[in-house]
Amino acid sequence: MFKIIRLNEFEKLSELASSFVLANNSNPALLCFDHYFTQTPSLVDMDIAAMEGCLTQFFDYIYILHQVAFVVDPCTEPRVWKLLGAKWNELEEKFLIPPGTLLHHHAMRSSTIISDSSIPLKFTQNQYAEVFHSAIRERLLDRVTRENDMCRKAPALSVCLRPIVYGDCNATLCPRSHINPDSEWFQHWLSVHLLQILVYHSVWRIQYRAEMLSQQRWGFQFIYFLTSRTDKVFRRFWILKLHEVLNPPHFSLGSSANVNLNNSVKIRKGFGVAIEWVRAISYTLDFWPSNYDFLTIALGAADLAFTFDRKEASVYMFRSEFARERCPQEYLRGQDAQNSILEVLVSFRNKEPSSLLMGILFIRYATLLWAPPSILTAVNTIFRHVMEVKIAVDINVFLNFIEKICGLLIVCNRYRWNQSFHNITLPSSWWVSILTDFDSIQASQQDSTGRFWLLLQPLGALLRGLYFSYYSIG
Numbered sequence: 001m002f003k004i005i006r007l008n009e010f011e012k013l014s015e016l017a018s019s020f021v022l023a024n025n026s027n028p029a030l031l032c033f034d035h036y037f038t039q040t041p042s043l044v045d046m047d048i049a050a051m052e053g054c055l056t057q058f059f060d061y062i063y064i065l066h067q068v069a070f071v072v073d074p075c076t077e078p079r080v081w082k083l084l085g086a087k088w089n090e091l092e093e094k095f096l097i098p099p100g101t102l103l104h105h106h107a108m109r110s111s112t113i114i115s116d117s118s119i120p121l122k123f124t125q126n127q128y129a130e131v132f133h134s135a136i137r138e139r140l141l142d143r144v145t146r147e148n149d150m151c152r153k154a155p156a157l158s159v160c161l162r163p164i165v166y167g168d169c170n171a172t173l174c175p176r177s178h179i180n181p182d183s184e185w186f187q188h189w190l191s192v193h194l195l196q197i198l199v200y201h202s203v204w205r206i207q208y209r210a211e212m213l214s215q216q217r218w219g220f221q222f223i224y225f226l227t228s229r230t231d232k233v234f235r236r237f238w239i240l241k242l243h244e245v246l247n248p249p250h251f252s253l254g255s256s257a258n259v260n261l262n263n264s265v266k267i268r269k270g271f272g273v274a275i276e277w278v279r280a281i282s283y284t285l286d287f288w289p290s291n292y293d294f295l296t297i298a299l300g301a302a303d304l305a306f307t308f309d310r311k312e313a314s315v316y317m318f319r320s321e322f323a324r325e326r327c328p329q330e331y332l333r334g335q336d337a338q339n340s341i342l343e344v345l346v347s348f349r350n351k352e353p354s355s356l357l358m359g360i361l362f363i364r365y366a367t368l369l370w371a372p373p374s375i376l377t378a379v380n381t382i383f384r385h386v387m388e389v390k391i392a393v394d395i396n397v398f399l400n401f402i403e404k405i406c407g408l409l410i411v412c413n414r415y416r417w418n419q420s421f422h423n424i425t426l427p428s429s430w431w432v433s434i435l436t437d438f439d440s441i442q443a444s445q446q447d448s449t450g451r452f453w454l455l456l457q458p459l460g461a462l463l464r465g466l467y468f469s470y471y472s473i474g
């Protein structure tokens with residue numbers, strides 16, 4: 001192993017590290033991985049399968065590093081002393097840190113008192129524990145931050161839709177990836193996103209601690225805002241990416257119907273962490289400071305919550321910041337100034353007889369909000385006062401909500417009159433989504449009669465806008 005490290009034979013090092021992981025031998029695995037990931041592998045030329053392999057190894061590395069940073073007591077674990085070159089001196093009751101080791105470098109960098117880099121350092125148990133935790137957590141944060149930046153920009157995660165929809169694209173000029181999607185590709189695509197969520201989750205405690213320290217040290221709300229905002233931005237980014245994987249812009253890219261949670265432990269863990277993030281994101285989501293991405297995050301998070309965490313979603317979504325605080329003017333619907341965001345949550349919950357209608361009214365309201373004057377004059381004048389207001393939303397997230405409501409409307413309306421699903425033709429992913437939580441009594445009670453007409457005009461306007469681009473959304 002040391003010979004391979006010395007010769008920088010990275011390919012062999014990566015294979016060796018994985019064999020140590022399989023043998024549950026974490027110390028040498030960490031040494032190999034730490035050397036291998038000194039330079040974050042470039043993800044630019046990797047296809048999605050290669051990227052999954054790379055992220056699986058990176059997650060294994062980060063998992064061991066995280067255990068060392070947070071779980072292991074550095075003062076009582078000889079295997080950790082060995083790993084970092086530290087020695088316990090029984091007589092002096094101090095740890096000896098030789099020069100050239102990670103801890104020695106870190107102590108030199110963070111101290112203005114120690115100036116000679118060739119002298120071994122001696123630490124009491126408390127000093128040793130402090131330097132140890134600081135060094136390992138800094139290494140963890142540095143590696144994950146660099147990898148996260150690369151992963152966000154990886155071409156394999158940015159699929160070009162042109163060849164899939166129209167069958168043409170100049171691949172030499174296009175920076176996106178060109179693929180032939182199938183079920184195997186979908187599993188890789190899903191795995192990569194969940195692995196990255198697991199990887200990024202490993203630094204949450206470090207960033208949370210940094211926030212607390214910033215608050216204590218500076219007492220400035222501004223510092224708190226900056227540190228917490230970076231973390232929020234990345235978590236929201238990956239949650240919306242996961243939402244896109246499960247609800248892609250084209251049916252051939254797969255759907256949530258293709259998800260098999262029994263496939264792998266990492267996939268199940270990834271979903272668990274994703275739901276934890278959805279809770280945290282929802283709970284602190286507010287309309288301030290800008291509503292530029294508010295609606296996209298609210299719709300995406302609510303969709304994931306009510307799909308994958310149905311039992312608990314009602315509790316935390318209705319207690320979230322945006323559900324409790326005063327609703328801004330642009331989200332107040334109709335002459336009675338109904339809170340349209342709360343109506344969206346009622347619609348996602350799908351328990352009340354008015355759930356479906358709430359969803360329809362939101363689609364109608366939000367669509368008309370974006371409509372140009374020529375379209376608006378033809379519809380109900382109630383909506384005219386919001387003409388000046390523009391709300392941005394990711395079109396894929398919004399269309400996904402529309403699909404859910406339209407599917408439910410078709411099924412509930414038919415079920416109400418015939419108590420059967422006969423003669424209904426819908427995409428299979430719509431069926432899976434509807435039947436996962438279908439309740440025949442609730443379906444019969446839904447206020448669906450004559451509601452098709454409420455959607456006709458707004459959806460026509462939206463489709464004309466999308467196809468002919470005479471107004472922009474998001």
Ligand SMILES: [Zn+2]
Pocket residue numbers: 160161162163169170171174175176178
């Ligand atoms: Zn392209």
